[in-house]
Amino acid sequence: MRYFPLFYDLHHKPVLVVGGGDVASRKVESLINAGAHVSVVSPTLDPFLVGLYNTQQISWIKGFYQSHLIDEFIQIWATTDNPELNHRVHKDAKLAGIMVNVVDDTEYCDFITPSMISRGRIQVAFSSGGGSPVLIRNLRRTFEAVLPQNLGLLADFAASKRNDIKSKLPDVTRRRLFWEYFFESQQVKRAKDNVELQACYNTIVASNQFDPSYQVTWIETGRDFEMLTLKALSVMQSAECVLYEHGVEPVFIEGCRRDAQRDTWKSVPHLQHQLAIQQQNKCAVVVLIAELSPALQAELSLGCGEIKILRYARQSS
Known part of the structure; x- marks a missing residue:
């Protein structure tokens, strides 16, 4: 992974855009939406930028780019159709220690969008590190169609x-469990205004349904991550502790909740010991097993009691 993902606070921060054309217009609009104080240096402006200037949403430095112009800014965008000029802007910004992005030229970018x-x-x-923008646009369209509008x-x-x-809930664990329960509520997912949300909030706060409790879910992963069932994926994303059999492929472990406690086990007695600890901690546990043989299932049942396992979706022959 070449690029470290982060969200940069540009609210009330001075940003310089070199170039006044169509490419600059797209970048300036996003920068304004982020609350940046945008200045554009260019002899002329695209009509969209003229409109922003006339309504005092941007500043216009009318003229050609000069290196001394960058001094007061924390971020520079080079958006012209002149590669030589863009690279000169990049060089000046690097010498001044200022973050710079040369649009559509990733080798001259400190960051990409x-x-x-x-x-x-x-x-x-969504990002492919600049490698496949069309693939990323398709991926975004897929997610845009399924994400709720009330987010x-x-x-x-x-x-x-x-x-x-x-x-109301001074304990941080109970607060986290409360919000998880709240956002999983079907009434909350369908809510259209704050009145409906407040009613759900009051009801759930008054209940004990989100209190910590010990539970174990057993998942046979198989070898293909895409063959996991939706129920298995949901459990993996909500478990507070992940105990994975030695030999389970990393993709399944990485598919679990990011902040969950994770540990491996190599034998049933070792697993029993770990489960006993999590029972005392009242944690929701998921146990990952690559392939559940009859012998292992018998040993687990003997050592850990009756188990009901979620199996991956096997392909039909």
Whole structure:
């Protein structure tokens, strides 16, 4: 992975865009949406940029680029159709220690911009490191079709309750479990306004349905990640602890919840010991097994009691 993904706060920060054409217009619009103070240096401006200038949404440095212009900015974009000029901007920015992006020229970029889906506060970013923009656009379209339209509403509501939920649930684990339960509620997923969300919030806070509890889900992964069932994937993403058999392929471990505790096991007695610890901690556990042989299932049943295992979806012969 060449690029480290991050979201950069440009609110009220000065950004310089070199070039006033169509490419600059697309970048300037995104920068304004992020709250940046944008200045454009160019002898002429695209009509879209003229409109932004006339409504005082950008500053216009009318003229040709000069190296001394970059001094007051924290980020530079070179968007002209002149590669020689763009590379000169890049050189000046590097000498000044300023982040620079030469559009459509990744070798001259300190950073690249991903393809984005925005739902209010929620931002989903896709990137191929500049290698396949068409593939990324197709991927974004796929996600855009399935992501709920009320994500922004949910995010705003959750942000408004940060202090309230801390007062009601001082324990950080209970707060996390509460929000997981809240966002999984079908009523919450269908909510169209804050009134509906507040009613769900009050009901769930008053219940004990989200309290920590010990539970174990056994998953036989197989060898093909794409053959996992949706139920198995859901459990893997919600478990607080992942205990994986020695030999389970890394893709299955990486497919589990990012902040879950993870540990391997090589024998049934070792697994028994780990499960006993998680039972005391009241954790939701997922146990990953590559292939469940009859002998291993018998040993697990003897050592860990009755088990019901989620199997991967086997291809029909």
